[in-house]
Amino acid sequence: xxxxxxxxxxxxxxxxxxxxxxxxxxxxxxxxxxxxxxxxxxxxxxxxxxxxxxxxxxxxxxxxxxxxxxxxx
Numbered sequence: 001x002x003x004x005x006x007x008x009x010x011x012x013x014x015x016x017x018x019x020x021x022x023x024x025x026x027x028x029x030x031x032x033x034x035x036x037x038x039x040x041x042x043x044x045x046x047x048x049x050x051x052x053x054x055x056x057x058x059x060x061x062x063x064x065x066x067x068x069x070x071x072x073x
Contacts, residue, residue, distance in 0.1 A: 012070045012071070012073075013070075015066075015070060016066060016067060016070045019063060019066040019067075019070075020063065023059055023060065023062070023063040026059050027056050027059050027060070030052050030055045030056055030059070031052060031056070033052070034048050034049060034052040
């Protein structure tokens with residue numbers, strides 16, 4: 001018998017929490033990069049903004065996939 005028994009569902013919850021924190025950091029990093037690069041090159045703002053939105057959507061899609069897999073597996 002283990003000193004501390006942790007149910008399997010708790011590991012799924014901890015895993016999803018790690019994924020959610022990582023996603024939040026990555027989305028923030030994408031938009032911080034856009035703000036920084038817009039300050040350096042203002043004429044390319046619209047192009048960078050659309051690329052940032054695509055990047056954020058991909059990051060969020062991966063988070064949703066992780067959420068679904070956490071409950072399916």
